[in-house]
Amino acid sequence: QGRFTLLRDTRTDGSFLVHHFLSFYLRAGCKVCFVALLQSFSHYNIVAQKLGVSLTAAKERGQLVFLEGLKSCLELVFGEEEEQPGQPSPLQFLCTCDLRALFDFVRVSLTPTDGDSWKGPVLLVDDLSVLLSLGATPVAVLDFIHYCRVSVCSQLKGNVVVLVHSHEDSEDEENELVVTSLCHHSDLILWAEGLATGFCKDVHGQIRIIKRLSLQQAGEQDLIQIYQYKIQDRNITFFARGLSAAVL
Amino acid sequence: LVFTEEDKYGLYSNLLFKYFLAEGIVCGHDLFVASAKEHPDNILKELPAPLLDDTYGKELGDEAAAVKSEDFQDSMKIAWRYQNLPKMEASPATFTKFGHYYDMSKKMSPELFQSIKWHSFYLHEELSSQPKMKPCNMNSAYTRLLQSIQRIISQGGFDGSDPQKKQKNVLRIGVQSLGSLLWGDDICCSDTPEDIHSLTKFLYVLRGLLRKSLSACIITVPSHLIQNKAIMERVTNLSDMVVGLESFIGSERETNPLYKDYHGLVHVHQIPRLNSLICDVSDTMDLAFRLKRKQFTIECLHLPPDLSDTVSRASKQDLAGSAKLLSSGCGAMAIGKKHLDF
Numbered sequence: 161q162g163r164f165t166l167l168r169d170t171r172t173d174g175s176f177l178v179h180h181f182l183s184f185y186l187r188a189g190c191k192v193c194f195v196a197l198l199q200s201f202s203h204y205n206i207v208a209q210k211l212g213v214s215l216t217a218a219k220e221r222g223q224l225v226f227l228e229g230l231k232s233c234l235e236l237v238f239g240e241e242e243e244q245p246g247q248p249s250p251l252q253f254l255c256t257c258d259l260r261a262l263f264d265f266v267r268v269s270l271t272p273t274d275g276d277s278w279k280g281p282v283l284l285v286d287d288l289s290v291l292l293s294l295g296a297t298p299v300a301v302l303d304f305i306h307y308c309r310v311s312v313c314s315q316l317k318g319n320v321v322v323l324v325h326s327h328e329d330s331e332d333e334e335n336e337l338v339v340t341s342l343c344h345h346s347d348l349i350l351w352a353e354g355l356a357t358g359f360c361k362d363v364h365g366q367i368r369i370i371k372r373l374s375l376q377q378a379g380e381q382d383l384i385q386i387y388q389y390k391i392q393d394r395n396i397t398f399f400a401r402g403l404s405a406a407v408l
Numbered sequence: 409l410v411f412t413e414e415d416k417y418g419l420y421s422n423l424l425f426k427y428f429l430a431e432g433i434v435c436g437h438d439l440f441v442a443s444a445k446e447h448p449d450n451i452l453k454e455l456p457a458p459l460l461d462d463t464y465g466k467e468l469g470d471e472a473a474a475v476k477s478e479d480f481q482d483s484m485k486i487a488w489r490y491q492n493l494p495k496m497e498a499s500p501a502t503f504t505k506f507g508h509y510y511d512m513s514k515k516m517s518p519e520l521f522q523s524i525k526w527h528s529f530y531l532h533e534e535l536s537s538q539p540k541m542k543p544c545n546m547n548s549a550y551t552r553l554l555q556s557i558q559r560i561i562s563q564g565g566f567d568g569s570d571p572q573k574k575q576k577n578v579l580r581i582g583v584q585s586l587g588s589l590l591w592g593d594d595i596c597c598s599d600t601p602e603d604i605h606s607l608t609k610f611l612y613v614l615r616g617l618l619r620k621s622l623s624a625c626i627i628t629v630p631s632h633l634i635q636n637k638a639i640m641e642r643v644t645n646l647s648d649m650v651v652g653l654e655s656f657i658g659s660e661r662e663t664n665p666l667y668k669d670y671h672g673l674v675h676v677h678q679i680p681r682l683n684s685l686i687c688d689v690s691d692t693m694d695l696a697f698r699l700k701r702k703q704f705t706i707e708c709l710h711l712p713p714d715l716s717d718t719v720s721r722a723s724k725q726d727l728a729g730s731a732k733l734l735s736s737g738c739g740a741m742a743i744g745k746k747h748l749d750f
Contacts, residue, residue, distance in 0.1 A: 173681055198646075200619040203682055230616035237613055238558055254609065255545070293608035293642040295545065325645055332638035 162313040166346035167323040172365045174352040176391055178286045181321050183213040191278035193269040197229035197290045210394045225269035254294055259304040267311050281318035289325045289335050298334045302341055347372050363388050428626045429582050529556050547606040549592045554613050567621035579623035587629045611646040648680035
């Protein structure tokens with residue numbers, strides 16, 4: 161409860177973690193607000209069905225609030241109707257570089273209404289690095305996350321899960337700034353990386369799980385676990401380093 | 409969204425671009441060609457002719473059979489499946505269903521154009537039109553291009569907005585040399601461009617349009633000119649498939665005997681992972697291309713056996729370095745240039 165989880169990928173696609181958390185929280189009965197900036201609803205829906213969850217059903221019963229970034233962006237940019245003054249589009253920042261409308265959307269979607277019986281709210285963002293590509297400044301992005309944490313984690317006792325991309329030799333300083341800052345404030349970091357030795361068919365990558373115990377108690381060390389993984393059509397297999405099924 | 413990094417002189421990326429469009433014509437898809445460099449009419453005149461029998465009017469299945477029966481030599485293969493990696497070392501039979509072969513020495517005959525609808529966007533002719541989109545601080549040329557694409561998509565019913573239209577078709581969009589100076593964007597000439605978000609915003613809106621409609625798009629970008637590498641990283645995240653072409657012209661690799669059979673390398677930086685947890689991964693990521701008189705082929709990079717005693721240490725190291733870079737693929741990339749000694 162009240163945790164901030166950072167999903168990070170380096171030179172590989174960490175979106176399988178997003179799919180996992182989405183189906184995990186939905187199955188657990190939480191109310192989820194999913195800010196999906198990079199892919200369409202049907203993409204997530206198809207994968208979720210393979211993982212045993214129906215996003216359409218979750219949306220209909222009010223458990224899932226899905227912001228399809230690409231669709232909203234088209235409505236904003238090509239739409240002909242005038243916006244209602246009280247309800248700016250959550251993707252307003254494309255025009256104004258201001259993420260406040262996005263935050264309001266998140267806050268309104270996760271604030272429990274009468275008759276809601278869901279367990280804790282969850283905010284899921286895929287992915288945060290896109291906000292920088294669309295004109296938001298790193299400070300604005302960090303402020304947005306900060307407001308989300310205050311609202312979702314502290315006030316509503318919910319969880320926040322965010323995906324970012326990064327890598328060591330990156331020249332995208334703004335992105336690295338955001339990622340480093342988020343790492344310092346995360347309770348849990350799941351870091352998916354490509355293998356150091358290059359591409360391999362049987363082992364798709366390595367995941368580092370970092371539990372930030374140092375945040376909870378002074379003097380504690382962070383607990384770091386490293387596994388390798390292989391992604392299959394309906395699930396992901398994790399194994400200790402060097403012990404992939406192909407080798408044994 | 410297929411994103412192609414152009415090679416230095418744009419020769420080979422132009423070939424890929426033309427193949428994409430030619431494939432569209434042969435499959436009966438509609439085309440949308442945009443360029444600020446050449447007039448789209450000229451581009452379309454230069455498309456390679458498909459290698460088909462005289463009986464072009466037949467069903468696609470028959471065409472596949474006709475191609476199969478042609479006598480193809482060892483490693484001549486090109487199947488341009490724009491959403492998947494090109495397969496190599498497979499017999500032609502397995503992928504003639506998805507692609508066609510083209511003869512580079514002949515131009516496509518105008519009759520083939522008759523059956524499809526094609527639209528063009530030549531920037532310099534469109535400058536007078538008024539953008540009707542909401543202003544979002546994007547370069548005006550990009551704004552106009554997006555508007556034009558959106559108009560074609562909705563008028564052509566590619567987004568399902570016209571229920572009357574029974575026959576669904578695919579729209580293939582090709583945009584040439586995006587990001588270059590000709591589009592009014594200065595990311596290719598300055599390290600701190602005035603507006604670094606124009607290109608990425610354009611790609612985001614384009615991605616939205618593609619997701620909403622039955623269309624596929626190829627974009628070529630002169631990435632070797634873009635000074636600010638952060639933009640390239642962001643662009644990679646916003647695209648589904650990213651392929652880079654590196655030609656050997658003018659580089660030291662041209663005379664390197666290890667590469668003598670090839671004209672350049674194909675770097676696959678990213679492959680699409682849509683509607684699934686996994687992506688279609690092939691066995692190897694080391695690809696090279698060569699252009700013969702009639703065909704442009706992409707194949708596995710085979711290094712010739714190291715038979716000579718006089719291969720100097722310098723070239724060996726260079727090869728090891730480049731082999732390291734080669735074996736890094738989109739699923740995982742080698743971190744650092746450490747040599748692995750076995």
